[in-house]
Amino acid sequence: MMEMEKYQFGYGCMRLPLLNADDPASFDYPLIEKLFDTYMERGFTYFDAAYTYHGYHCEEAVKKALVERHPRDSFELATKLPLRDFKDAEDMERIFNEQLKHCGVEYFDYYLLHNMGTNVYEKCRKYDAFGFAAKKKAEGKIRYLGMSFHDMPELLDEILENYGEMLDFVQLQINYVDWEQPNVQSRRCLEVANKYHKPVFVMEPCKGGTLVNLPEEAKKLMREYAPETSFASWAFRFAASQEGVVRVLSGMNTMEQVMDNTATFRDFRPITEEEMAVIRQVTEIIEKNTPIPCTACSYCTHGCPKGIAIPEYFALYNSISRTTGSFSSQAVYYNNISLKHGKASDCIGCRQCERACPQHLPITDYLKDVAAKFEAGSSFPTRK
Template identity: 40%
Template sequence: MDRRDFLKCTLTLAALAPLARLTAQTGAAAAGADAGTESGKLTRRRFRDTDLTLPLLGFGMMRLPQKNGAIDSAAGQKLVDYAMKAGLNYFDTAWPYHGGRSELFVGEALSRYPRESYLLADKLPVRSIKSLQDAERIFQEQLRKCRTGYFDFYLLHALNRGNWETVKRCGLYDFVRRMQKEGKIRYVGFSFHDSPDVLKTIAEAHPWDFVQLQINYLDWHNYRSREQYEIVTKLGIPVIVMEPLRGGTLATLTSEATKILKTSAPDASPADWAFRYVASLPNVICVLSGMNRMDHLKENLRVYSPLHPLSDSERLTLASALAAYQKVDSVPCTACNYCVPCPVEVAIPRVFGAYNQYKIDGNFAAFKKAIDALPNEGGPASCVSCGVCLKKCPQKIDIPTQMKRIAAELKKK
């Protein structure tokens, strides 16, 4: 898509207005007026027609600080404590995060706080389930690991066309609703990675309390996030956003794109722009960020304390920056790590991360050094095109083809 097309299609305030009216007309869950809009206080949004409010910034537990290959519990605890003190009390974990250790960390980190003082979200790993008994066993184990008697928000994880068949076959929707009736789940939703037509099928199949979607200004058209957002908004389903920075991609732009943003707002980082972009959508109730450093946490809290929605002119500036950034031939990897372990030990996310950084800064020597430093010869040349990763990637990246391309580029210099 060229700059003209993006400027024509990007979400301006004028385009937001009809969605805001639609939200009001259909009883959608975008909560209306923000709560906590005074300076220094984290903005919160009301959940549906309840008295519950969510912090606009949520803490994603997929990318916690690490030390010696494990979660750095001490550093992670400091982040959780700082977040709680700032009013950021929404924590999102999942069964596969950090090899199953994220839930254990969350249970330990939050155990020092009264249960009613925080909101906890977890997810049923649909891809790992073969029967209803699997779901029941895993759910009870999640409660134990998280040291809780209930989850505030519970999701059917990473639904797509294939996983939706598992949900139907194993009766998983009825199961989570049964857990809700028993008081072990407050609100039921799902996270999603597939095309808009599949989302429409799932969203219309049952009543849902909320949905978690991948939305950012890069994916608004590339990943068809706009269509997805509009589908659930028309159905009155509030949105929790994941990947607002596209796996960190939108935090480090090209020099040309960064200059455009800095000229407009010298004190704002590229990440600031990305976070404000998604939070400016009226049907978004929470934006998740996987923060593993204190400076990132503080910066993100600053952006949302309170939120200042993007103006019309700022959207045009962001569109110009995106047009500049899209000149780079990068791989749309979010470093979710769902594709690993690889059967031949290719370090897939690390390869893509090094390659994308090279495309941004042009430092081939650093790129080659990063690839050479991978353990077990886990570089792109080791890929045997077995295709195991293709079924796991939520971004639908043709990983073997990309590995061949990157390996060829390494040989050129």
């Protein structure tokens, strides 16, 4: 089992700040560099990238903002093998070599099989993705090998039974809303990882911002109990307090987030039973006010034949339920987005998005709900 200090805090690079929200590669480098530097100055070193993030440009951004500006031994770099993208064993080799070049490094501190689940598991077995990564570790090009997992605990148990000896850690989606959710089952997945004595890294502790952008009723509860504590801090402390968790990731794109989140982990306090009672109440409120449990990871949009802005539409749909904002303002946003992307009603039901979704959401059904809410009875603009 890998040796690691508990409560390590990692910088997730899936949502780096941009100059143009419609261009995932329009990185705001001056801001990114400032955020990275501040994070490191406050005592943290772990950066979590991936081949597919930011339209396949994340690794290059990390190279420019981090690797080219800091000594190699001053940070730990993680990236991931895209399990949906590789075609065969030769392709894995090509991608891995590209990643070394993209990142400007000779080795990765941490390397993960990315987004493991039922949709890619047999493919990984067929082409021995586990063996491929283990070989790279033996060659000294990977220090620690793991996988990010988005599926049911039964599959996690099977994988760890068959391949656990190759894996140093697992990365799981753990947050208080998904703790008992049947489509994620954070608690049971964590129990499986603990059964095999695998250290756990946590992704989506704030569920893509859901646990920061709370319903007003939930905000009121938390503020009354702890007026000075941020909503993000509640979520991080819940995740980091669980047995077996050794690192929690956060995708930060403002200085306020970096300062608040690093403060949480510099002086970490495990969650208390009284706070858990508040969290249980907040969870009930969120579940009541969030019809679509999307984390805005955008995996669903890659390869969509109609270019539908699925996460953006789901966020607008949820916003109507979660806040007191007017429907008309949300409709304006919907109309504007649809000028550059497919409408919800453009969905042809191919379900490639559902096969890619880490949350296993019935996306095509939700798109029908979105279309009914935002398009019914409107003279809808068309894209040029």
